[in-house]
Amino acid sequence: MSNSEQERRDQQSGSNILNRLKVSGKIVEFKSEGEEKLVCPYCESTTFIFDYENGQVICAKCGSVVLERVIDQRPEWRAFTAEEKESRARAGGPLNRLTSEALTTTIDWATKDASGKELDIKRKLEILKYRKWQQRVRVQTSYERNVIQAMNELSRISSQLGIPKACVDEAMGIYEQVLTKGLVRGRSVEAIVAACLHMACRKIGMPRSLDEISQYTRASRKEVARCFRLIARELGVKLPLSDPKLYVPRIVEQLN
Numbered sequence: 001m002s003n004s005e006q007e008r009r010d011q012q013s014g015s016n017i018l019n020r021l022k023v024s025g026k027i028v029e030f031k032s033e034g035e036e037k038l039v040c041p042y043c044e045s046t047t048f049i050f051d052y053e054n055g056q057v058i059c060a061k062c063g064s065v066v067l068e069r070v071i072d073q074r075p076e077w078r079a080f081t082a083e084e085k086e087s088r089a090r091a092g093g094p095l096n097r098l099t100s101e102a103l104t105t106t107i108d109w110a111t112k113d114a115s116g117k118e119l120d121i122k123r124k125l126e127i128l129k130y131r132k133w134q135q136r137v138r139v140q141t142s143y144e145r146n147v148i149q150a151m152n153e154l155s156r157i158s159s160q161l162g163i164p165k166a167c168v169d170e171a172m173g174i175y176e177q178v179l180t181k182g183l184v185r186g187r188s189v190e191a192i193v194a195a196c197l198h199m200a201c202r203k204i205g206m207p208r209s210l211d212e213i214s215q216y217t218r219a220s221r222k223e224v225a226r227c228f229r230l231i232a233r234e235l236g237v238k239l240p241l242s243d244p245k246l247y248v249p250r251i252v253e254q255l256n
Contacts, residue, residue: 040066107131146184150175153193153217160216161208163201171200178231187227191219195228202239207246 037046038057045061057067107130111119119127151172158168174196178184184192194217201208210228214221232239 107134150189150193157216167200167204167206171197174199188219190217191223191227194224195231207250
């Protein structure tokens with residue numbers, strides 16, 4: 001067998017491997033920590049194939065192995081629906097934005113033990129005392145007390161209005177900015193929370209008017225509107241006008 005035939009067979013074999021990787025792998029563009037694109041040193045291509053099984057990054061143009069022993073950061077399980085993905089995930093961000101509350105345990109209000117038996121009155125009073133001290137230890141500064149009070153008020157209003165968690169998290173982020181700037185001092189926490197929730201709904205595109213949010217808070221609509229204008233001016237937030245189309249499904253639902 002001549003050298004030319006051997007080279008032709010090697011090229012054909014390499015081409016077959018590359019075709020298999022194109023089917024099984026994923027064509028991606030890799031970037032370094034400095035946001036610089038990875039470039040093939042042989043053909044200067046920026047398109048690569050990630051071979052998950054072998055941990056290699058292969059050039060999609062010439063088939064050269066550019067990187068080896070690349071860690072596969074995908075989960076080892078598969079999920080076909082959003083519910084399966086949420087139930088099988090074992091890591092992620094904190095469940096709430098409050099670090100003081102997220103880093104400590106919470107004593108439940110249940111009055112039964114692990115076996116389901118009802119606790120006696122002496123044990124109930126003891127657990128009540130533990131719960132009281134746990135709340136005092138968890139919240140130490142005035143900032144944390146204010147944030148927890150706002151979070152409880154925000155959870156109450158959002159549960160009554162059926163507002164999703166993404167909008168609640170956005171409202172809590174706005175409230176933390178307002179609290180950092182000192183805009184809460186001298187004003188009602190309920191009005192500030194309602195204004196932050198309305199601003200978050202406007203940002204995300206949730207059809208919740210100011211009148212509707214004001215119905216579920218002790219602050220008046222005039223006070224909530226004043227706080228809303230104050231927050232928008234101090235934070236420099238420019239919100240688009242609400243799209244009337246977003247309110248059509250809710251109006252039709254109320255009219256049956």
